[in-house]
Amino acid sequence: xxxxxxxxxxxxxxxxxxxxxxxxxxxxxxxxxxxxxxxxxxxxxxxxxxxxxxxxxxxxxxxxxxxxxxxxxxxxxxxxxxxxxxxxxxxxxxxxxxxxxxxxxxxxxxxxxxxxxxxxxxxxxxxxxxxxxxxxxxxxxxxxxxxxxxxxxxxxxxxxxxxxxxxxxxxxxxxxxxxxxxxxxxxxxxxxxxxxxxxxxxxxxxxxxxxxxxxxxxxxxxxxxxxxxxxxxxxxxxxxxxxxxxxxxxxxxxxxxxxxxxxxxxxxxxxxxxxxxxxxxxxxxxxxxxxxxxxxxxxxxxxxxxxxxxxxxxxxxxxxxxxxxxxxxxxxxxxxxxxxxxxxx
Amino acid sequence: xxxxxxxxxxxxxxxxxxxxxxxxxxxxxxxxxxxxxxxxxxxxxxxxxxxxxxxxxxxxxxxxxxxxxxxxxxxxxxxxxxxxxxxxxxxxxxxxxxxxxxxxxxxxxxxxxxxxxxxxxxxxxxxxxxxxxxxxxxxxxxxxxxxxxxxxxxxxxxxxxxxxxxxxxxxxxxxxxxxxxxxxxxxxxxxxxxxxxxxxxxxxxxxxxxxxxxxxxxxxxxxxxxxxxxxxxxxxxxxxxxxxxxxxxxxxxxxxxxxxxxxxxxxxxxxxxxxxxxxxxxxxxxxxxxxxxxxxxxxxxxxxxxxxxxxxxxxxxxxxxxxxxxxxxxxxxxxxxxxxxxxxx
DNA sequence: TTGAAAGCGCTAACAG
DNA sequence: CTGTTAGCGCTTTCAA
Numbered sequence: 001x002x003x004x005x006x007x008x009x010x011x012x013x014x015x016x017x018x019x020x021x022x023x024x025x026x027x028x029x030x031x032x033x034x035x036x037x038x039x040x041x042x043x044x045x046x047x048x049x050x051x052x053x054x055x056x057x058x059x060x061x062x063x064x065x066x067x068x069x070x071x072x073x074x075x076x077x078x079x080x081x082x083x084x085x086x087x088x089x090x091x092x093x094x095x096x097x098x099x100x101x102x103x104x105x106x107x108x109x110x111x112x113x114x115x116x117x118x119x120x121x122x123x124x125x126x127x128x129x130x131x132x133x134x135x136x137x138x139x140x141x142x143x144x145x146x147x148x149x150x151x152x153x154x155x156x157x158x159x160x161x162x163x164x165x166x167x168x169x170x171x172x173x174x175x176x177x178x179x180x181x182x183x184x185x186x187x188x189x190x191x192x193x194x195x196x197x198x199x200x201x202x203x204x205x206x207x208x209x210x211x212x213x214x215x216x217x218x219x220x221x222x223x224x225x226x227x228x229x230x231x232x233x234x235x236x237x238x239x240x241x242x243x244x245x246x247x248x249x250x251x252x253x254x255x256x257x258x259x260x261x262x263x264x265x266x267x268x269x270x271x272x273x274x275x276x277x278x279x280x281x282x283x284x285x286x287x288x289x290x291x292x293x294x295x296x297x298x299x300x301x302x303x304x305x306x307x308x309x310x311x312x313x314x315x316x317x318x319x320x321x322x323x324x325x326x327x328x329x330x331x332x333x334x335x336x337x338x339x340x341x342x343x344x345x
Numbered sequence: 346x347x348x349x350x351x352x353x354x355x356x357x358x359x360x361x362x363x364x365x366x367x368x369x370x371x372x373x374x375x376x377x378x379x380x381x382x383x384x385x386x387x388x389x390x391x392x393x394x395x396x397x398x399x400x401x402x403x404x405x406x407x408x409x410x411x412x413x414x415x416x417x418x419x420x421x422x423x424x425x426x427x428x429x430x431x432x433x434x435x436x437x438x439x440x441x442x443x444x445x446x447x448x449x450x451x452x453x454x455x456x457x458x459x460x461x462x463x464x465x466x467x468x469x470x471x472x473x474x475x476x477x478x479x480x481x482x483x484x485x486x487x488x489x490x491x492x493x494x495x496x497x498x499x500x501x502x503x504x505x506x507x508x509x510x511x512x513x514x515x516x517x518x519x520x521x522x523x524x525x526x527x528x529x530x531x532x533x534x535x536x537x538x539x540x541x542x543x544x545x546x547x548x549x550x551x552x553x554x555x556x557x558x559x560x561x562x563x564x565x566x567x568x569x570x571x572x573x574x575x576x577x578x579x580x581x582x583x584x585x586x587x588x589x590x591x592x593x594x595x596x597x598x599x600x601x602x603x604x605x606x607x608x609x610x611x612x613x614x615x616x617x618x619x620x621x622x623x624x625x626x627x628x629x630x631x632x633x634x635x636x637x638x639x640x641x642x643x644x645x646x647x648x649x650x651x652x653x654x655x656x657x658x659x660x661x662x663x664x665x666x667x668x669x670x671x672x673x674x675x676x677x678x679x680x681x682x683x684x685x686x687x688x689x690x
Numbered sequence: 691t692t693g694a695a696a697g698c699g700c701t702a703a704c705a706g
Numbered sequence: 707c708t709g710t711t712a713g714c715g716c717t718t719t720c721a722a
Binding site for chain 3: 707708709710711712713714715716717718719720721722
C-alpha cells in the first residue's frame with residue numbers, strides 16, 4: 001500500500017520525471033499548473049518520498065553523524081544541541097554516536113556512518129594522536145569537522161576548537177597575580193589535547209612571572225567529580241595539622257571542581273577565604289553549587305553550531321575560508337574566588 | 346571509485362547473490378571456503394555495503410528515531426543514553442530529534458523519520474491529548490513506543506512510563522504523615538500527563554487521611570529553576586512578618602526544587618528545619634546542591650533502555666507480552682527532609 | 691515543458 | 707551450493 005512517485009505520476013497524468021522535478025522543486029522544467037496539480041495530489045495522498053531510493057540515486061542522505069564521548073555529559077549535550085539546531089534549519093538529520101572516549105567504538109561508528117551514507121561527520125574524537133579513521137572519510141570524500149579535541153596538528157584538519165591554552169593561562173594569571181600564590185592544578189588525562197594545552201597555558205603564565213617551581217603542584221584526574229574530590233582530599237589529608245601546601249586550586253573541568261569543593265567543605269576549609277577555586281567549562285551546574293563556581297567558560301553550544309555551519313559549508317562543496325575556528329574562553333568569576341563579577345541569583 | 350557488491354563478486358569469481366549471502370551472513374547457501382575467500386576480499390578491499398541500496402531492497406534501515414523535548418535536559422539525555430546503549434547492541438543507529446515540547450516540530454520529525462526509513466520510533470511526546478501523528482506511523486506500520494509522557498489512554502499505545510501517581514503519593518505521604526502539615530505543591534503544567542498524575546497522587550494521599558482543604562496549596566510552574574524560585578518567593582513574600590502558610594514544599598521536578606531552595610535560603614528560612622522540600626526526578630544535580638535534595642527518583646536510564654528493548658521486540662515482529670511497562674519511583678531522602686537515608690558524600 | 695529509459699547497489703525468489 | 711533475474715523508488719541525462 002506504499003505510495004510511490006509513479007502512483008503520483010499516474011494520478012496526475014504525467015511522467016515520473018515531472019513529479020521528481022516538483023519533488024525537488026526545480027524552478028525550470030515544469031509548467032506552473034502542472035506543478036500545482038502535482039503538489040495537491042501529493043498533499044492529498046500524503047505522499048512521502050523514499051529516502052532510500054533518493055539516496056541511492058543521488059548518493060546523499062541529508063543526514064550527518066555526530067560522534068561525541070557521552071551525551072550524558074552536559075558539555076556534550078550542549079554541543080550536540082548547537083549542532084542539531086543549525087543542521088535542522090538546513091534540513092539535515094543527525095545520527096548520534098556515543099564513543100565513551102573509546103577509539104575503537106569511534107572507528108566502528110565512523111564505519112557505520114559511512115554505510116548509512118551520511119553526508120558529513122562532526123567528530124569529537126577520543127584520541128589526539130591518530131587520525132587513521134579519518135582516512136576512511138577522506139577516501140569516500142565525506143566531509144568532516146573536528147570539534148573540541150585536536151587531532152595531531154590543528155591546521156591539518158578542519159575543526160572548531162576553543163583556545164585551551166589561553167583558558168589555562170587566564171585562570172593561572174588570576175591566581176599567580178596574587179603574591180605568595182601556590183597553585184594546585186588538577187588537570188585531566190594528559191593525553192587529551194585539551195589537558196595538554198591547558199597545562200601549557202598554566203605553565204606559560206608561571207614562566208612569564210618567573211615563579212619558583214614550588215608555586216605549582218600538578219595532579220591528574222579523569223574529569224569526574226570523584227577524582228576531583230579524591231585528589232583534593234589526598235592533598236589535604238596528607239598534611240594534617242600543618243599548613244596547606246596550596247592557596248588555590250585550578251581544575252581542568254567543573255565536575256572535578258565540584259568534587260574539590262566537597263573535599264574542601266568536608267575539611268572545613270573556607271572557600272574562597274582560605275582557598276580559591278576555579279573550574280573549566282562553565283556547565284549549568286557551576287551556577288548551582290554553593291558557593292557558585294568561578295570557572296573558565298567555554299561556549300559549548302557555539303562550538304556545536306559553528307562546527308555544523310562549517311560542515312554545511314563543506315557539504316555544499318564550498319571551500320572553507322579558514323580551516324580552523326578557534327573560539328575564545330573567558331574567566332567567569334563567581335563565588336569561589338575572592339574577586340567576583342556575577343551576583344548570585 | 347566506489348566498491349560495490351559486483352566488484353567483490355567479480356574478484357571472487359562468484360555471483361552477486363553469493364556475496365550478498367555472506368554479507369548478510371546467512372548460514373546456508375555458501376560453501377565454507379567460498380565464504381572465507383569472499384570475506385577476505387571484502388576485508389582487503391575495505392568494502393562497505395551501501396545502506397541505501399540495502400534499505401531500498403529490504404525496506405529496513407537498522408536505525409530508529411528518538412524524539413525528545415530537549416537533549417540538554419539531563420533527564421532526557423539519560424533516557425537517550427539508555428536507549429542508545431541497547432539499540433547499539435543490536436546494530437541499530439539512532440536519529441536524534443529535539444521537539445522543544447512543540448507538537449508541530451514533533452510531527453515534522455515523525456514525517457522526516459518516515460522518509461528516512463527508520464524501523465521504529467521512540468517518542469517522548471510534547472502533547473498528551475492527541476495521537477494524530479501516531480496514525481502516520483501506524484499507516485506505514487512502523488512500530489513505536491511512547492515513553493515518559495502518556496498519550497490518551499495509557500493502554501492504547503505501547504509505552505514505558507513511570508508511576509507518576511505513586512510518585513506523587515509517596516512524597517505527599519511523607520509530608521502528610523506529619524501532624525499539622527501544610528503542603529505547598531508546585532506542580533508542572535497541568536496539561537502534561539506527568540503533572541496530572543502526580544497531582545492525583547498528592548490529592549489521593551490527602552483524601553486518604555481526611556485532611557482539610559487548607560492542608561494543600563497548589564501552584565503551577567513550568568519545570569524551570571526560575572519558576573520554582575519565583576513561585577516560592579511569591580508565597581513567602583506575600584506573608585511578610587506573619588507565619589508561613591506552609592510547612593513543606595513538594596515540587597514536580599528537581600529543577601524547580603532547586604529554585605525553591607534558593608528562594609528559601611534568600612529568605613533565611615532553614616531547610617529542612619523550618620521547611621522541608623522534596624523534588625522529583627533525581628537528576629545528578631540533586632545530589633550536588635546544598636543541602637542535597639530529597640526527591641522522588643525515577644529511573645531515566647532504565648526508561649530509555651526498556652523502551653528500546655520493547656521497540657527491538659516489536660521491530661523483530663514479535664508481539665509484546667505486555668503493552669505497557671510501568672516503572673516504579675522511590676523516595677530518596679537526603680538533606681532537605683528531616684528524615685534522611687543517604688549520607689552525603 | 692515534458693517523457694522515456696537507464697541506472698544507483700543491493701536483496702530475494704527461482705532455477706539449476 | 708551457486709547463479710540469474712527482476713525489482714526496490716527515485717534521479718537524471720537525452721530526446722521529443
